[in-house]
Amino acid sequence: MKALLWFVLVCSLVFNVTTSLLWSGTTQMASSIASGLILLGSAFTLWLLREKNPQNS
Structure with missing residues (x-):
């Protein structure tokens, strides 16, 4: 889904x-x-689908 949204x-x-x-x-x-x-x-949909708490490891 995210790949398609980035393409669009x-x-x-x-x-x-x-x-x-x-x-x-x-x-x-x-x-x-x-x-x-x-x-x-x-862009708004990608923002809604982002990870809320990314793990920085």
Whole structure:
């Protein structure tokens, strides 16, 4: 599950960066907002799934 969330996070980050190069105007804004929401959702889910008390040994 975590591997898939990391993959989604990285792909949405790359897509969000490239939207400014590929499109302009409303298309760029809509795709940037959508990929940004996906990025925030996967980052938040990864944060919720983190280890609460990691063992430092």
